[in-house]
Amino acid sequence: MRRLSIAAAASLAVMAGGQVSEALAETEITIGRFFGACENAGNDPTVAVGEACIIQSIINAFSEADNGITVVTLPTEWDSYYDQIKTAYAGGNPPDVHVMHRHRVLEFATLGAIAALTDDLAGAGIDSRDWADLAVAAVSNGDDIYAVPFDFHATLWHVNMDIMEEAGLVNQDGTLILPSSPEELLEQAKAVKEKTGKDYLASDFSVSPMGVRVLLAWIWQQNQNIFNGDTVTLDNDATRTAIKTLTDLIDAGYVNEQYDYQNAQQAFLNGEVAILANGTWVVDFYAAQAADPEVPLANYHVTDFPTLFETPATWADTHMWAVPASLKANNPEKYAAALALLAWINENNAAWAKTGHMAVRKSVLESDEYANLPHRADYANTANIARDVPPSVKYGAIQDTLVRELQSIWLTGKSTDDALSDAEIDIQDLL
Incomplete structure (x- = not known):
């Protein structure tokens, strides 16, 4: 596969009905996550139930779309997740995309472990202007954005x-x-x-x-x-x-x-x-x-x-998705594929909100689909009292x-x- 500049590769990550450039054909990336395992997740998050099956169905749908990118999930246990992620970083082999919490951004960003995504989001089809202010603050350190927010929980x-x-x-x-x-x-x-x-x-x-x-x-x-x-x-x-x-x-x-x-x-x-x-x-x-x-x-x-x-x-807290700085620096094709996956996850924010988590995208928060989710009105004030x-x-x-x-x-x-x-x-x- 020919090598691309980061800017050029990132621009190829724009999603349009699951499509990305042929330049990313046969690209495999890994994703590290907790949320539990789901053996029969399928590829339709609208019918999946529970965190494990909903997130896996979102990932499966991306892998099965006509985009040439395959995602390998690396599920881990919640209580040992950060020990495993840090070990993977120390060994030079972190997942290409991985979940993390708001309270960990400062630690990973200060160490230079995760990539600043600020300049690459728009090219990947991710509109950060659609994120709630609290979500932007959660994924930011200084003037840079280091992750794509997934929820408030x-x-x-x-x-x-x-x-x-x-x-x-x-x-x-x-x-x-x-x-x-x-x-x-x-x-x-x-x-x-x-x-x-x-x-x-x-x-x-x-x-x-x-x-x-x-x-x-x-x-x-x-x-x-x-x-x-x-x-x-x-x-x-x-x-x-x-x-x-x-x-x-x-x-x-x-x-x-x-x-x-x-x-x-x-x-x-x-x-x-x-x-x-x-x-x-x-x-x-x-x-x-x-x-x-x-x-x-x-x-x-x-x-x-x-x-x-x-x-x-x-x-x-906030769940979010980050990419290793080493991937951005050393592998433009995989970085572009990672951005494509982030764009897909961002587009599926309403599906993830089915779990009970609060959405981070303004367009989702303001939608009838979100308002009509079961029990949503019962804890509508939680976003206002979050600490x-x-x-x-x-x-x-x-x-x-x-x-x-x-x-x-x-x-x-x-x-x-x-x-x-x-x-x-x-x-x-x-x-």
Whole structure:
């Protein structure tokens, strides 16, 4: 295959009904992603259900289009994904396209690992002007764009309405009564346990960061954060109040702190818990499960994360797709093929939003198709209350410290004083 300049190759990536130039014929690229595996994804994202099958159907459709490009998917587990990606970069063999989060952009861009795409997006048929302002900010570092945004995702309140109704926690019109203070949260939990025998709240409080994200939301709702610039600010009244809010529930027997992600989810689907704190990514899946007569969860509802303190807030992040800087510098044909795949993924933003994730393209957000997605109106305000920690090149290590130390409070009995002190020391060293 003849070699092309980067500019010329990038211009060949313009998609038109799946078509790209013959110059890219028989080009194979790899894509690294999490989201799980789907053996029977097919190539129609409009009929696929759940994250794994929807993303794989988008990729399959691109590979099967008449564009001469084949995409090989390299699925990995979520909890080890960044270790594998960093190992691949260190070995000089990263995927040609890979997914990442907003909080990782600063780290990878500062290291020079991922390519600046700013000047090549338009030529690939990607209109960054159609991205929401928050999406542009998420994929940018300084004046450059380093990825194509895919979604906004956030922590929501997933609800078994049958349990809440039995506990007397719905209004006369059938709408959900949300707690508006730690005291009301505890009262609701007591009512659920006494009237139904079920747990009130479930999440992954033992392995992944999901439970810590619940605490972060409560910290932000008190107008505090865990660090500011290069100074750690974790040990304060807001953090201690957030921790006590959770441990009060655990100590009273209203929360099973031993659940990991899968166990918490299964308990919710089995009708064993009233509320599951989990993300936007499962809305489509839970709705489909609730429609299955063999699944105990029957009356499914989802809503914005409730405000227990002064300021509405919930944890949120952005999925995006990046390309290695080495690919842009050394392989114009594959770089062009990677841009073509990014353009395809960008065009399928509405299909991805079926999962429950919030779209990033203005044209999708404003469309009737998006507005009519199941449950979309139930958490429409989530985009307005989305929060995350400040950008940091050490975010991954900071998150690991938070998970280790905060979980030790309810899993091993470590004192709040010791856990916060140890966490502050480690985070300050990282900052």
